[in-house]
Amino acid sequence: MLTERQLLILQVIIDDFILTAQPVGSRSISKKDVVTFSSATIRNEMADLEEMGFIEKTHSSSGRVPSEKGYRFYVDHLLSPLSLSNDEIRTIRDAFDDKMLEFERVVQKSAGILSDLTNYTSIILGPEVFETRLKQLQIVPLSAQSAIAILVTNTGHVEHRAFNIPVEILSEDLEKMVNILNSRLQGVPLVKLHEKLHTEISDLLEKHTQHHEKAFSYLKAALMDEHSTKLYIGGKTNILRQPEFRDLEKVRSLYATIEKENEMADLLRSEEEGIHVKIGQENSFDAMQNCSLITASYTLGDDQVGTIALLGPTRMEYNRMFSLMNVLSKHMTNTFRGWY
Amino acid sequence: MLTERQLLILQVIIDDFILTAQPVGSRSISKKDVVTFSSATIRNEMADLEEMGFIEKTHSSSGRVPSEKGYRFYVDHLLSPLSLSNDEIRTIRDAFDDKMLEFERVVQKSAGILSDLTNYTSIILGPEVFETRLKQLQIVPLSAQSAIAILVTNTGHVEHRAFNIPVEILSEDLEKMVNILNSRLQGVPLVKLHEKLHTEISDLLEKHTQHHEKAFSYLKAALMDEHSTKLYIGGKTNILRQPEFRDLEKVRSLYATIEKENEMADLLRSEEEGIHVKIGQENSFDAMQNCSLITASYTLGDDQVGTIALLGPTRMEYNRMFSLMNVLSKHMTNTFRGWY
DNA sequence: ATTTAGCACTCAGTTAAAGCGAGTGCTAAC
DNA sequence: GTTAGCACTCGCTTTAACTGAGTGCTAAAT
Incomplete structure (x- = not known):
């Protein structure tokens, strides 16, 4: 176990090194006014601290530098809470x-x-993103061939993706589809969106024309990108x-x-x-x-x-x-x- | 004016320096096989090139380095088009x-x-952004107190901004307002959006209750951020x-x-x-x-x-x-x- | 038994001198 | 006009000496 004096010296060394980035020598420690004993005493203590692995020399006659073990000890035991300026x-x-x-x-x-x-x-x-859920899906047509799919989550996050509209799809079809998707998918966690899309897809295809299939695959591709953190x-x-x-x-x-x-x-x-x-x-x-x-x-x-x-x-x-x-x-x- | 030989030497110097980042000496130039004359000749030519300001020495006995004037000349006159790999x-x-x-x-x-x-x-x-025009405005309510305003441009650019909904405003009101704004503002260049909003505002206020004023100001603040390039x-x-x-x-x-x-x-x-x-x-x-x-x-x-x-x-x-x-x-x- | 003063020793870093080598400019011969 | 030769320059690198901050150890002081 460390003595009070060793604790003090270790603290001074690390504080000083953090400030200056220079190895700390015994003499400069003894000059601090919290320190009352001589540099020779400090040298002895430092030799002990080094043996215990808390500090190191950068070369044989250099001052001491905190080791990682020293920092760890400092962080765990010596940290005085500092109030901000x-x-x-x-x-x-x-x-x-x-x-x-x-x-x-x-x-x-x-x-x-x-x-x-x-x-x-x-x-x-x-x-x-576990908890992020789909709030709303929207399609904004840009031209006859392209549109933007916009996905809004309950957290207010917005993702968007442009995609091509296959020629045979009319914008009303698209709109209808988005409405269906919205009614089915609202509140679904994003991570489950992919799987949900697959289960919903069959319903949709039954109810509507084959054209939807293609539009749907485009839309899916547009939305299924990464929702990575x-x-x-x-x-x-x-x-x-x-x-x-x-x-x-x-x-x-x-x-x-x-x-x-x-x-x-x-x-x-x-x-x-x-x-x-x-x-x-x-x-x-x-x-x-x-x-x-x-x-x-x-x-x-x-x-x-x-x-x-x-x-x-x-x-x-x-x-x-x-x-x-x-x-x-x-x-x-x-x-x-x-x-x- | 530069002679053929001087052009060649200048070219070799710059090519070499671009490759190695080292000052180029007369001997290393003479070793290239496009160069048939001796290093002494090259030294003479280099002295001239230096006098004309195309190359420089880094110190009195160093090889030469292209000057900015040298680079400029190189770029303007010596550049052989290179086909890509x-x-x-x-x-x-x-x-x-x-x-x-x-x-x-x-x-x-x-x-x-x-x-x-x-x-x-x-x-x-x-x-x-001069030409970027508003394609569509959308509001997605997140909760009773907040919503996201989404702005889509004709270029497919999407901007969005969350904003607070003042308590006295109902979501229907908001929706109505967005509809009006959309009908009025579609196709308006983004840069003119601000001024346009101000001219439209009076119409709106006449037609509707005072509540719109507040909602409108919130919405405006949400959308009027920077559309900077x-x-x-x-x-x-x-x-x-x-x-x-x-x-x-x-x-x-x-x-x-x-x-x-x-x-x-x-x-x-x-x-x-x-x-x-x-x-x-x-x-x-x-x-x-x-x-x-x-x-x-x-x-x-x-x-x-x-x-x-x-x-x-x-x-x-x-x-x-x-x-x-x-x-x-x-x-x-x-x-x-x-x-x- | 601690603590401290004193001293020899270590070693990175700085300075100074010496040597190296790539390169130049000039001169004289080709 | 071109080139070979040579003295000279100057940045780098190496070596040696010097400096100074710092250590470890010993012996005296507390």
């Missing part, structure tokens, strides 16, 4: 002040705020600000990782509710070796959970980040509350 | 093979292809591949410039039809000092003109880029042909 509070409040009524806008804005306030890269994952990313170029990413190769590989939308989404999805951190190696991706990923959950409606995440170097201002993400996720949840 | 042709053809019916998709895909094929950053500007950017991170952007500060400032959507859009908009290059200083932005911007126009419908652009270091493979952008813009124009 007035500026930060104001920024967030103002952003949520003007009534936003669309999920996309809220999320986009949140991602922007988070990355601006932190200088890291923010990633927001929408909630699972999208990732919203903010402050991508902030990565370039971090001294640990001086190396372009690292930046490149990190970008490559972030851009794998599916894998990123899976990663975020797998997080539990509440605020969590994955430090360095705890992240599965190689390119994230020197990164920490802080995740927090927000709630949309009663039970749909989404994730906001912050990607930065392991040397992050964890306590400020925690406060920020906490406040932001609450704002998001509040904004969404009672929407559906 | 089969791979490139296939990539483009395949991409345009599956019938895309939405402007956004086509443009997004084109930007992707262009940046993938070139390893530079592609920027595509949509056509002016969007920029589609592809291969942003390709910038990092270029050796001239080893310096993170340059990358940062270039990103900052690109992300100023409005200024970028203005820049592209100001280009004339056809293919053009702006080399280095010819670009107004400071951050683009070492960059060239190649622009090409495409046509949508009969007269709406948009711009595709390629941003890279001045040391670009101009001839390949010209061919690519030529082919791509034609493909785009073809795809759009007869849509509206």
